[in-house]
Each structure stands twice: as structure tokens, then as C-alpha cells.
Amino acid sequence: xxxxxxxxxxxxxxxxxxxxxxxxxxxxxxxxxxxxxxxxxxxxxxxxxxxxxxxxxxxxxxxxxxxxxxxxxxxxxxxxxxxxxxxxxxxxxxxxxxxxxxxxxxxxxxxxxxxxxxxxxxxxxxxxxxxxxxxxxxxxxxxxxxxxxxxxxxxxxxxxxxxxxxxxxxxxxxxxxxxxxxxxxxxxxxxxxxxxxxxxxxxxxxxxxxxxxxxxxxxxxxxxxxxxxxxxxxxxxxxxxxxxxxxxxxxxxxxxxxxxxxxxxxxxxxxxxxxxxxxxxxxxxxxxxxxxx
Amino acid sequence: xxxxxxxxxxxxxxxxxxxxxxxxxxxxxxxxxxxxxxxxxxxxxxxxxxxxxxxxxxxxxxxxxxxxxxxxxxxxxxxxxxxxxxxxxxxxxxxxxxxxxxxxxxxxxxxxxxxxxxxxxxxxxxxxxxxxxxxxxxxxxxxxxxxxxxxxxxxxxxxxxxxxxxxxxxxxxxxxxxxxxxxxxxxxxxxxxxxxxxxxxxxxxxxxxxxxxxxxxxxxxxxxxxxxxxxxxxxxxxxxxxxxxxxxxxxxxxxxxxxxxxxxxxxxxxxxxxxxxx
Numbered sequence: 001x002x003x004x005x006x007x008x009x010x011x012x013x014x015x016x017x018x019x020x021x022x023x024x025x026x027x028x029x030x031x032x033x034x035x036x037x038x039x040x041x042x043x044x045x046x047x048x049x050x051x052x053x054x055x056x057x058x059x060x061x062x063x064x065x066x067x068x069x070x071x072x073x074x075x076x077x078x079x080x081x082x083x084x085x086x087x088x089x090x091x092x093x094x095x096x097x098x099x100x101x102x103x104x105x106x107x108x109x110x111x112x113x114x115x116x117x118x119x120x121x122x123x124x125x126x127x128x129x130x131x132x133x134x135x136x137x138x139x140x141x142x143x144x145x146x147x148x149x150x151x152x153x154x155x156x157x158x159x160x161x162x163x164x165x166x167x168x169x170x171x172x173x174x175x176x177x178x179x180x181x182x183x184x185x186x187x188x189x190x191x192x193x194x195x196x197x198x199x200x201x202x203x204x205x206x207x208x209x210x211x212x213x214x215x216x217x218x219x220x221x222x223x224x225x226x227x228x229x230x231x232x233x234x235x236x237x238x239x240x241x242x243x244x245x246x247x248x249x250x251x252x253x254x255x256x257x258x259x260x261x262x263x264x265x266x267x268x269x270x271x272x273x274x275x276x277x278x279x280x281x282x283x284x285x286x287x288x289x290x291x292x293x
Numbered sequence: 294x295x296x297x298x299x300x301x302x303x304x305x306x307x308x309x310x311x312x313x314x315x316x317x318x319x320x321x322x323x324x325x326x327x328x329x330x331x332x333x334x335x336x337x338x339x340x341x342x343x344x345x346x347x348x349x350x351x352x353x354x355x356x357x358x359x360x361x362x363x364x365x366x367x368x369x370x371x372x373x374x375x376x377x378x379x380x381x382x383x384x385x386x387x388x389x390x391x392x393x394x395x396x397x398x399x400x401x402x403x404x405x406x407x408x409x410x411x412x413x414x415x416x417x418x419x420x421x422x423x424x425x426x427x428x429x430x431x432x433x434x435x436x437x438x439x440x441x442x443x444x445x446x447x448x449x450x451x452x453x454x455x456x457x458x459x460x461x462x463x464x465x466x467x468x469x470x471x472x473x474x475x476x477x478x479x480x481x482x483x484x485x486x487x488x489x490x491x492x493x494x495x496x497x498x499x500x501x502x503x504x505x506x507x508x509x510x511x512x513x514x515x516x517x518x519x520x521x522x523x524x525x526x527x528x529x530x531x532x533x534x535x536x537x538x539x540x541x542x543x544x545x546x547x548x549x550x551x552x553x554x555x556x557x558x559x560x561x562x563x564x565x566x567x568x569x570x571x
Contacts, residue, residue: 021311021322021377030307032324034377062345066377088347089324089354091306093298170534198534200350269349269534272418274382275375 018073020116024082026108027101032089033082033109035116036069041076046145047119048072048289049110050081051130051137054159055200057266058087061127063275064150064282068125071282077123077289080113084133094201095194098209099136099156106137114143121145123292125285126152128266129159132210135218146224146292148285151231151260154240156213160186163197166267170198199269216244223251227288229281231260254293258284294359294544302358305329309357312405314370316397319379322346323370323398325406326357332364335554337435338408340398341369342419344385345376350536352543356414363551365412368402370394387443388471390422392429399430412550414438416542417498417531424477424488431484436553438546440491441531444474445501470505478509482517489549490523491542493530 020035038044050065052058069079084105085092092101110122123146126134131152138144153159164185171178180188186207189195193204226248228241237245237257245255264276298306305326314321323346328334339360341353346369357367372391373380385391395413402408411434413423420439427434481488492499510518524545532538 021313023307023309023311029303030309032309032311034311056349059345059348062376063382088351089309091298091303095297167534196536199539200536270344271533272385272387274384275345277382 019070024108024112026085026105029085029090029092029105031082031085031091031105031109033080033112034066034069035113036073036079037117038076038078039073044078044117045119046077046121046123046292047113047117048077048079048123048125049106049113049134050079050125051106051127051134052081052084052087053128053130053153053266054087054206055163055202055267056198056269057128057159057163058083059199060264060266060268060270060276061150062088063277065125065127067277067282068285071286072289075286075289078113078117078119080109080116082109082112095203095205097203097206099132099206099213100209102133103136103140106133107141110137110141110143123289124148125150129153129156129210132156132213132215132218135215135222136213138222138224139218144222144224146226147219147222148227148229148288150229150281150285152215152228152241152244154215154244156210157207159210160189160202160207163200163202163267164195166265167197170268198267215240216247219244219248221251222248223253225254225256225292227256227258227285229258229260229284231262231264231278231281233261233263235259235261256288256291258288260284294540294547296355296540298355298358299362301329301362302355305358305361312368312370312401314397314401316373316378316380317393318373318381321370321373321379321394321397322377323368324357325402326361326367326369328364328366329362332362335360335364337410337412337550337554338366338368338402338406339412339414339550340395340402341367342372342395342413342415342422343369344419345371349533349539352539356543356547359547360550363554365550365554366402366406366408368398370398385418387418387421388445388473390418390425390473392422392425395422395426396429399426399433403433409433410435412436412438412553414546414550415442416440416533416539417442421474421477424481425473427477427484427486428480431480431486434484434486436487436489436550437481438489438491438549440542440546441493441496441498442474442490443498443501444470444505470501470509474505475509478505478521481521482513484520486520487553488521489546490521491526491530491545492524493526493528493532495527495529496531498531499525 083090086094124134371378374382420442
């Protein structure tokens with residue numbers, strides 16, 4: 001892999017405006033990322049790092065990360081998003097991937113974002129399962145300034161169960177009867193090491209390393225400013241989100257909540273409809289960023 | 294096919310280059326995978342079409358690195374409005390392929406990377422996009438793989454595609470072969486482009502394609518018809534939610550493109566798998 005100055009030179013021809021798509025390295029894996037320098041504003045001390053969700057959820061939400069990074073750059077915040085190993089344009093074998101690998105990649109991405117931006121602090125944006133990754137990264141670093149959670153998963157198992165439920169739902173919708181429950185399919189995942197779901201696969205290595213994750217536990221020492229953006233059709237904050245907000249507030253941190261009245265099909269393969277976008281979420285995140293202390 | 298990442302593919306990944314392509318709807322973001330220098334040069338550039346560029350189970354990423362390890366230059370990119378590319382995000386019209394994006398990609402690889410001959414691969418809408426550029430770039434395209442493309446017009450497909458059960462279940466709802474599809478097929482027939490059309494016998498798209506077969510392909514001269522190979526697999530091919538099937542489709546597309554490189558002067562004959570003579 002080329003080193004940083006070479007990368008910058010190599011990618012110079014590729015820039016769009018000031019956006020810098022690039023590859024960097026984490027544990028010998030080339031990872032894809034894109035750096036968006038701040039267009040205006042004084043917040044050169046902080047850089048935003050997006051942590052994506054997994055599988056089809058990653059694809060569904062990818063454009064929102066891109067739009068989020070562009071929005072933030074315009075608002076004066078340098079931003080960086082990346083693909084973990086085994087995801088997107090990065091290298092790596094998804095079958096061997098563990099939660100620790102995802103957290104390691106997030107930390108390498110954060111270091112890289114700091115290097116590119118010159119910032120000393122990280123503002124994390126976690127998308128669905130990416131909230132767990134961001135929380136775990138925060139727990140092992142001392143440079144985190146703030147955290148935005150976009151429809152966070154509170155338990156590691158939720159991603160897997162949602163993907164399986166969508167698979168079962170599609171079978172029913174096609175007039176087929178499934179003889180398996182979600183629990184049956186999780187047992188199959190453990191026994192066989194891999195489970196096909198809508199558009200992709202679940203792997204036992206990640207399941208086994210993520211099954212007991214709990215967002216509240218991972219954030220038990222977190223006392224930075226936090227945005228909880230709930231993207232659900234329900235008109236009030238969910239019990240899990242309420243609890244998380246309360247726990248963070250108990251540690252003296254400022255929290256903000258935004259209810260986005262939408263329920264994207266996170267685990268469903270978009271065929272003719274475009275990737276998910278939501279202007280309200282972008283606006284809410286921008287507003288929260290502008291009010292950070 | 295080994296679907297795990299192989300060492301040669303990992304090496305190719307480490308040489309990938311992000312690129313930005315000027316398109317009529319704004320900048321298109323993509324990734325170029327240079328061919329392995331140790332491989333015999335294929336003298337073909339594979340353009341892997343998808344929304345976004347690693348849509349689904351990242352099969353285009355795997356495909357690019359697999360082909361590059363075998364001597365192909367490869368490009369995958371986001372259509373306008375998808376992934377990182379600029380432009381408005383819209384519900385796609387299956388009969389309105391993103392030809393301008395694909396043409397911009399071909400011209401970029403020609404101008405910036407010196408590529409002269411191209412192979413295009415696309416599933417469904419992306420297959421229609423691959424077909425649609427032959428009219429303008431037929432002289433530079435060696436082969437296209439078109440999997441489960443819809444030759445007709447189905448307004449209801451756009452209504453609620455995310456709602457399983459509301460999709461097309463009655464082939465009779467497909468009223469006709471579209472003018473765009475007819476034009477694309479005629480352009481393929483009039484060119485030297487070899488085309489693999491892949492369908493499943495249970496695909497709604499195949500029911501519609503049979504209309505095209507009966508009304509359009511039978512009118513082609515034998516020399517035109519022989520450039521088009523049609524494969525019909527048992528069951529469904531247009532089943533993007535089934536990752537196992539998508540791997541089979543991808544493996545077939547890669548084999549087609551790869552074997553084409555190995556015997557570039559072989560002419561296709563109707564009904565002959567791969568267009569290759571045994």
C-alpha cells in the first residue's frame with residue numbers, strides 16, 4: 001500500500017471539488033474511504049467519522065452517509081466515511097470478520113481522519129449497527145468529542161434478527177411457508193457458519209462476537225454531547241432510546257433527540273427504488289453540529 | 294468459483310484507484326482496478342454496472358478483482374444519484390437505462406486509461422444499460438452480458454417495488470416489447486458486439502423476452518442473430534434477493550467475459566454455450 005503522501009498524490013487527479021476518495025490500510029487490508037474537508041467555518045479541531053451498518057443495511061444507508069459528509073463539510077466540519085474490511089469497496093473476507101475487526105477499522109479510520117484534517121477530536125456518527133461500532137471505538141479512545149446515533153441498534157443481535165425476519169417475511173409475501181423461526185435460523189447460522197438472507201449472507205464469526213453487545217454498556221463511561229435520531233414511525237422515543245438518553249444525561253452530558261417519522265426497509269434490497277435519503281435527518285444533524293459546545 | 298477473497302484478489306485491491314468521471318448529471322464516482330501486470334493482458338476493459346457500485350453482496354467488487362487478476366482492466370462506478378455520485382436520486386424506470394452514465398464511463402476509461410475494447414456486464418436494469426450503449430459505442434465494445442433484463446414496459450413495477458407481493462405476478466401485465474429494447478437489440482445485431490442474454494424460465498422478464506424472440510429476433514439475418522447467445526436456466530435468474538443465485542449468475546457472466554478474452558476471434562453461433570465452438 002502507498003503511504004499517506006503518495007496516496008494524496010495518487011488521488012489528486014480524483015478529487016471532486018475538495019472531496020478526496022482514497023484507500024488506506026487497516027491490518028494489511030486496503031480500506032476505501034472518502035475525506036471531505038471543511039468548506040468554511042472554524043471547527044478545524046474536530047473531524048466527523050461515520051460508522052456504517054452491515055450487509056444490505058450498509059447499502060441502504062450508504063447514500064445518507066455521503067450526503068451527511070457533504071452537508072457537514074459545507075457546515076464547517078471535516079468528515080470521513082469508510083468501508084470496513086469485507087464491506088463496500090474495501091478488501092477483506094466477510095466470513096472471518098469479527099466485531100473487534102470492525103472496531104479496529106473504526107479506530108484506524110479515526111486516526112486517518114485526524115491525520116488528514118489536522119483535528120484533535122472525533123465526532124462519531126453511528127448508523128444502526130455502526131452505533132455499536134462507534135460506541136466500542138469511543139470506549140477505547142480518549143479523543144471523542146461527540147456522538148450522533150442514527151436509528152441505533154441497542155443490541156448486537158438485532159441486526160441479525162432483522163435480516164432473518166425480512167427473509168422470512170419475503171417468503172410469506174411470495175406465498176411460501178417457512179418452516180423455520182428466527183431462532184431456528186440462528187441455530188442454523190451457528191451450526192453451518194453461514195446463512196443466506198436477503199441479498200447477502202450472515203456469518204457466524206460476526207454473530208458470535210456481536211451477540212452480547214449492548215449499546216448502553218458500551219457507552220457506560222460516555223459523557224459527551226449526544227444526538228439520538230430515532231427513525232421510526234412511532235411518535236415517541238422508544239424505551240431503549242429513552243433509557244440510553246437518561247443514562248447519558250445522568251453522567252451530566254447534554255443530549256438531543258430528533259424523531260424522524262419514517263421507517264426505511266433496512267434489510268430489503270432496493271431494486272428499482274433509490275437508496276434511502278432523508279432531508280430531515282440531515283437537517284437535524286446539521287443543527288446539532290452547529291450547536292455543539 | 295471461490296467466493297472467499299483470494300490472495301491475487303487482495304493484491305489487486307491494493308492497487309485500486311478511486312476515480313471521478315464527468316457525466317451529464319454531475320460527477321460519477323468509481324473505482325478502477327488495474328490489470329495484474331503478471332497476467333496475460335486481456336486487452337479488454339470490463340465495466341461492471343450496478344446501483345450503487347457494490348450493490349447487493351459486493352459481487353461487482355469480487356468480479357473486478359477476479360477479472361483484474363486475470364489481466365482485465367476494470368471499472369465499477371455509481372450511477373448518478375446513487376452511492377457517492379452526484380445527481381438526483383430517483384426511482385428507476387426499467388425502460389429508461391442510464392446510457393449517458395455508461396457512455397461517460399467508457400469514454401473516461403478510453404481517455405484516461407487508454408482502454409480501447411470493452412466488455413459490459415449488467416443485471417436487470419444494468420443489463421438494459423449495457424445494451425443501450427451499443428448504439429453509440431458498438432465499435433469499441435467486444436461483449437455484453439445482460440442478465441434478466443426486462444424487454445417490456447411494466448408501469449406497475451414502479452408502484453410499490455418495496456412491497457413484496459405487489460410486484461408483477463402476471464406476465465400478461467407486460468403488454469409489449471418496448472421501442473427502446475427493440476432499438477437496443479437492433480443495434481447489437483448491427484454491430485460486432487457479442488451478447489449473452491441470460492434468463493430464468495420462471496422469470497417474468499423471460500415471458501416478456503419470448504415476445505421479443507418471436508417478433509424481433511426472428512427477423513434478424515443469420516449473421517446478425519449469431520452474435521446473440523440466449524441462455525435460459527431452470528427456475529429464476531431475476532431473484533436478486535437470493536445471494537446464492539446471484540453468485541451463480543455472476544460466475545456465469547465472468548466465465549463468459551473471461552473465455553471471450555481467451556478466444557477473441559471465435560464467432561458465436563446460435564445455441565452454442567459461450568459462443569465458443571468445442
